[in-house]
Amino acid sequence: MGRYLVRRLLQLVPVFIGTTLMIYLLVWKVPGDPFAGKCGDRGCPENYRAMMTEKFQLDQPWFVQYATYMKNLLQGDFGTTWSGREVGDIIATAYPNTLKLAAMALVIEAVIGLTAGVLTGLRRNGFLDNLVLVSTLFLIALPVFVVGFVLQWFFGVKWGIVTPTVSNEMRLTELILPGFVLGSASMAYIARVSRTSIAENRRADYVRTAIAKGLPMRRVVGIHLLRNSLIPVVTLLGTDLGALMGGAIITEGIFGINGVGRTVLRAIVTKESATVVSIVVVLVLVYLLMNLVVDLLYAALDPRIRYE
Amino acid sequence: MSDILVSEQSAPGADGSGRPSGRLLEVDDLRVEFRTRDGVAKVINGVTYHVDAGETLAVLGESGSGKSVTAQTIMGILDMPPGFVTGGRVRFHGKDMLTMSAEERRRIRGEGIAMIFQDSLSALNPVFTVGFQIAEQFRIRRGMSRSDAKKRAIEMLDQVKIPNAKGRFSNYPHQFSGGMRQRAMIAMSLALDPEVLIADEPTTALDVTVQAQIMDLLGELQRERRMGMILITHDLGVVADVADRIAVMYAGRIVEEADVYDLYAKPAHPYTLGLLNSIPRLDERGQQLRTIKGLPPNLMNIPPGCPFNPRCPMAQPVCRETIPPLLQIGTGRASACHFAEELVNRD
Amino acid sequence: MSDPSAASIVSTPRPEQLTEASSPATAGPVGKKEKPRSLLGDAWLDLRRKPLFWISATFILLFVVMAAFPSLFTSGDPTATSLSRSRVEPSGDAWFGYDVLGRDVYARTIYGARASIVVSLLSVIGTMLIGGTMGIIAGYKGGWVDGLLSRIADIFFGLPFVLGAIVILTTFNGATSNNTAWQIMGLVIASLVVLSWPVVMRLMRSSVLATKEADYIVAARAMGASTTRIIFKHLLPNCLAPLLVYGTIMIGSFIGAEATLSFLGIGLKSPVVSWGIMINEAQNYLRPSPYLLFFPSAFLVTAVLSFVMLGEAVREALDPKLR
Numbered sequence: 001m002g003r004y005l006v007r008r009l010l011q012l013v014p015v016f017i018g019t020t021l022m023i024y025l026l027v028w029k030v031p032g033d034p035f036a037g038k039c040g041d042r043g044c045p046e047n048y049r050a051m052m053t054e055k056f057q058l059d060q061p062w063f064v065q066y067a068t069y070m071k072n073l074l075q076g077d078f079g080t081t082w083s084g085r086e087v088g089d090i091i092a093t094a095y096p097n098t099l100k101l102a103a104m105a106l107v108i109e110a111v112i113g114l115t116a117g118v119l120t121g122l123r124r125n126g127f128l129d130n131l132v133l134v135s136t137l138f139l140i141a142l143p144v145f146v147v148g149f150v151l152q153w154f155f156g157v158k159w160g161i162v163t164p165t166v167s168n169e170m171r172l173t174e175l176i177l178p179g180f181v182l183g184s185a186s187m188a189y190i191a192r193v194s195r196t197s198i199a200e201n202r203r204a205d206y207v208r209t210a211i212a213k214g215l216p217m218r219r220v221v222g223i224h225l226l227r228n229s230l231i232p233v234v235t236l237l238g239t240d241l242g243a244l245m246g247g248a249i250i251t252e253g254i255f256g257i258n259g260v261g262r263t264v265l266r267a268i269v270t271k272e273s274a275t276v277v278s279i280v281v282v283l284v285l286v287y288l289l290m291n292l293v294v295d296l297l298y299a300a301l302d303p304r305i306r307y308e
Numbered sequence: 309m310s311d312i313l314v315s316e317q318s319a320p321g322a323d324g325s326g327r328p329s330g331r332l333l334e335v336d337d338l339r340v341e342f343r344t345r346d347g348v349a350k351v352i353n354g355v356t357y358h359v360d361a362g363e364t365l366a367v368l369g370e371s372g373s374g375k376s377v378t379a380q381t382i383m384g385i386l387d388m389p390p391g392f393v394t395g396g397r398v399r400f401h402g403k404d405m406l407t408m409s410a411e412e413r414r415r416i417r418g419e420g421i422a423m424i425f426q427d428s429l430s431a432l433n434p435v436f437t438v439g440f441q442i443a444e445q446f447r448i449r450r451g452m453s454r455s456d457a458k459k460r461a462i463e464m465l466d467q468v469k470i471p472n473a474k475g476r477f478s479n480y481p482h483q484f485s486g487g488m489r490q491r492a493m494i495a496m497s498l499a500l501d502p503e504v505l506i507a508d509e510p511t512t513a514l515d516v517t518v519q520a521q522i523m524d525l526l527g528e529l530q531r532e533r534r535m536g537m538i539l540i541t542h543d544l545g546v547v548a549d550v551a552d553r554i555a556v557m558y559a560g561r562i563v564e565e566a567d568v569y570d571l572y573a574k575p576a577h578p579y580t581l582g583l584l585n586s587i588p589r590l591d592e593r594g595q596q597l598r599t600i601k602g603l604p605p606n607l608m609n610i611p612p613g614c615p616f617n618p619r620c621p622m623a624q625p626v627c628r629e630t631i632p633p634l635l636q637i638g639t640g641r642a643s644a645c646h647f648a649e650e651l652v653n654r655d
Numbered sequence: 656m657s658d659p660s661a662a663s664i665v666s667t668p669r670p671e672q673l674t675e676a677s678s679p680a681t682a683g684p685v686g687k688k689e690k691p692r693s694l695l696g697d698a699w700l701d702l703r704r705k706p707l708f709w710i711s712a713t714f715i716l717l718f719v720v721m722a723a724f725p726s727l728f729t730s731g732d733p734t735a736t737s738l739s740r741s742r743v744e745p746s747g748d749a750w751f752g753y754d755v756l757g758r759d760v761y762a763r764t765i766y767g768a769r770a771s772i773v774v775s776l777l778s779v780i781g782t783m784l785i786g787g788t789m790g791i792i793a794g795y796k797g798g799w800v801d802g803l804l805s806r807i808a809d810i811f812f813g814l815p816f817v818l819g820a821i822v823i824l825t826t827f828n829g830a831t832s833n834n835t836a837w838q839i840m841g842l843v844i845a846s847l848v849v850l851s852w853p854v855v856m857r858l859m860r861s862s863v864l865a866t867k868e869a870d871y872i873v874a875a876r877a878m879g880a881s882t883t884r885i886i887f888k889h890l891l892p893n894c895l896a897p898l899l900v901y902g903t904i905m906i907g908s909f910i911g912a913e914a915t916l917s918f919l920g921i922g923l924k925s926p927v928v929s930w931g932i933m934i935n936e937a938q939n940y941l942r943p944s945p946y947l948l949f950f951p952s953a954f955l956v957t958a959v960l961s962f963v964m965l966g967e968a969v970r971e972a973l974d975p976k977l978r
Contacts, residue, residue: 014806014810015806015809015810015813016813018806018807018809018810018813019810019811019813019814022810022814023814023822026822026823026826027822027825027826137960137963137964137967138960140963141907141908141911141956141959141960141963141964142911142956142959142960143911143912143914143915143918143955143959144915145914145915145918145934146911146914146934146952146955146956149934149938149948149952150952153945153948157945203387204430205425205427205430205431206430206431206432206433206434208380208385208425208431209425209431209432209433209496210433211383211384211385211417212383212385212417212418212422212423212497213417213418213422213444213445213496213497214414214415214416214417214418214419214445214449214500215414215418215444215445215448215449216414216448217410217414219448224433224436227433227435227436228433228434228435231435243815245815247815247817249817249818249821249919250817250915250918250919253919254938264818264821265919268821268825268919268920268921269920276821276822276825277822280818280821280822283815283818284813284814284815284818287813287815288813301435302434302435303434303435303480303482304434304435304480304482
């Protein structure tokens with residue numbers, strides 16, 4: 001297992017370098033003048049240009065630039081915005097909010113998606129099954145911002161059940177609707193995957209064995225059937241945690257949540273590219289690490305898989 | 309119909325072993341069909357057999373003859389749908405299991421009737437240790453503590469002669485060899501000390517040498533525990549050593565039932581005769597193997613009359629018209645052939 | 656769809672086949688009459704019984720006509736502004752009302768189909784070509800070529816879609832750039848392709864790997880068929896079905912993606928008319944004028960769903976296990 005982990009981490013390095021290098025080059029190298037359109041409408045102040053050029057060695061060849069950038073990044077130095085704020089600080093304030101939102105989304109999608117998937121998997125072709133199939137189709141097909149606006153309009157504006165936007169305190173009740181919106185597509189995937197998985201495993205021989213042993217039905221389903229069917233679902237959930245962070249951009253924009261997504265969005269509008277790159281790099285890193293965690297989780301859940 | 313099959317031999321359970329004597333498990337005129345998109349397959353068409361304490365009944369038949377489906381119906385693990393029980397009774401200690409409540413029936417599983425499956429790799433849950441799956445029964449059914457259950461499970465593994473039972477406890481099914489896995493499966497089925505053990509082709513998936521070991525073990529445990537055993541197999545070789553009685557199934561019916569010796573000596577049904585003749589024999593080396601011509605009938609479209617008639621070398625017009633009932637033809641034996649007497653009495 | 660009686664109502668002559676299939680034991684040569692049907696033929700028979708297929712296909716046809724000839728549906732000008740009718744509610748004159756700048760929402764919604772369909776269709780074609788080629792090369796060549804291509808795919812795969820699109824589009828399509836409408840469209844298409852091709856490549860690669868060792872391919876190779884011939888004659892036709900299904904579904908999701916990017920303000924921009932842009936413009940008037948959001952959303956949703964449902968229907972028809 002240890003050796004496998006090391007190998008996987010080593011494999012992650014080129015992917016990480018490739019992805020970040022691509023982002024880096026796109027933002028700082030491709031435009032020609034690295035400061036073109038990066039500091040709002042009036043262009044970058046001279047002292048900011050000088051400071052960034054020195055710190056990130058922007059006058060050096062691209063690989064030196066990238067190495068410097070990575071070195072600073074790994075030391076937690078994300079650079080500064082042209083107005084003088086530390087990008088690291090911005091991320092540190094915004095990140096916990098996104099994490100809260102993503103966690104809420106994950107809980108909601110796991111609970112609803114799994115319940116729907118298990119129920120329909122056990123009893124296929126009923127009314128509930130068709131209902132779930134159709135509604136998951138909708139959730140998968142619709143862009144998040146459409147789902148977001150529709151639900152915000154109905155629940156927040158028309159019926160006034162929740163406040164349409166989230167306050168700075170990030171109360172849990174306020175996060176339910178945004179969490180649902182953020183997790184909606186994954187919820188549908190989870191419902192479908194667990195439905196298929198349950199339906200496939202339901203007829204498995206070991207389920208028969210468990211019944212033949214005279215175990216109560218809730219134990220047969222709750223322990224023997226579920227434990228096997230959950231393997232693909234858990235991996236899906238894990239991958240999702242990484243992806244949710246990146247997907248939070250739109251949800252945070254709609255519900256006015258001060259997370260990394262909204263920060264990115266604002267940085268795009270104010271043409272504050274240093275912030276954009278840094279956040280994207282952080283999110284990519286999280287995403288890649290989560291994928292690794294999922295692989296390890298997979299081995300932990302299924303004893304038949306051994307990583308050497 | 310069951311009264312035709314009055315077994316003359318004395319019920320071996322009545323010897324003070326503590327088990328109730330007499331009919332332990334009785335299947336009476338059981339009928340099961342599978343309703344699929346393509347039509348209705350009549351899989352079991354009036355099967356009747358019984359097993360007493362301490363005796364082994366072998367149910368013999370080709371794949372698709374309904375022998376496994378009968379066992380699954382007894383166990384209550386038939387896939388429903390597509391399976392439907394359309395008639396008959398399954399009595400355990402005289403009580404019909406098909407009409408009792410789900411909870412009552414569940415209590416019989418494992419404790420009253422237990423089952424061993426053919427493919428131990430898929431029958432054991434891949435994500436739990438073998439020990440967990442055995443100990444689970446002691447914990448759930450007997451309310452034992454985790455450590456007591458573990459102790460008992462290791463004892464069980466010991467009883468089925470798994471070396472280093474203690475160490476093997478925490479292994480996963482895929483870490484066992486086929487034979488060891490089948491032993492573990494046996495340990496699991498015997499954990500709650502069942503009165504009847506149904507072994508559904510327990511050795512089919514194993515190497516020949518291992519097959520014998522497993523059969524020996526099963527026979528030994530069955531004698532020790534004075535269990536009734538239903539041994540389902542398509543392998544005539546397996547049957548001879550272990551079984552007391554044999555029921556031969558064809559197209560969802562019992563076509564012949566007899567003591568092992570009688571059946572081998574004088575089969576009373578052409579199908580049984582065909583089966584016996586198809587065993588390769590050393591004294592007939594170099595000759596072509598004798599097979600039963602044709603294929604088993606499609607269960608969605610069973611031929612009228614005797615289901616075996618299209619393949620039967622002795623078929624007469626009557627065979628295409630009337631289904632021969634399973635009739636007693638002597639002490640403890642019965643045959644469903646119009647010409648059973650002729651068969652038994654020839655040469 | 657699994658109810659056999661429901662299926663038989665809709666004119667599929669099956670009973671003959673059923674009796675044949677159900678009596679293989681009785682005698683030998685009955686199978687002769689049974690016409691061997693191809694997988695595609697089977698799928699088509701299955702497909703044309705599905706109402707879902709017809710509904711989604713009809714909608715898709717409608718949207719395609721809408722994109723090609725918007726003037727068939729409306730005589731209005733989607734870009735004519737008139738502040739005097741700013742945010743006038745829907746009425747008999749203007750079914751969908753007017754937006755902030757007094758533009759006819761109905762006309763804009765109709766004209767919006769063009770951008771969505773063109774962008775998504777071209778992106779899918781691009782994704783298929785690049786991803787498909789890479790996948791075939793990786794799967795067929797194997798070895799270090801496969802390793803290299805797969806790692807490159809990993810790099811692009813490691814970039815979450817929205818994030819990647821943001822970076823690409825802010826670089827090339829930032830607010831200060833003066834791209835023409837066509838350039839912007841090209842950029843949006845390019846970013847969709849760049850971020851999506853790894854998925855198609857993986858699909859194609861595994862599909863090629865699965866068929867590569869099939870006996871008939873080995874036989875073709877043994878008989879001296881050239882690599883190109885093997886790929887075009889044998890491999891491609893076999894891998895095509897899943898690719899087409901995926902492509903259909905992808906058109907739907909790309910329509911959604913294009914709208915998402917436009918909504919974020921980094922995709923298409925006014926004066927181009929697109930549903931995403933309309934939704935983006937409408938979000939500030941959610942409370943007073945929800946209809947501004949409703950109509951483009953409804954069209955967007957219908958278009959996305961039509962393509963996704965068509966893809967699902969075809970996939971189910973092609974997958975014998977699901978029947």
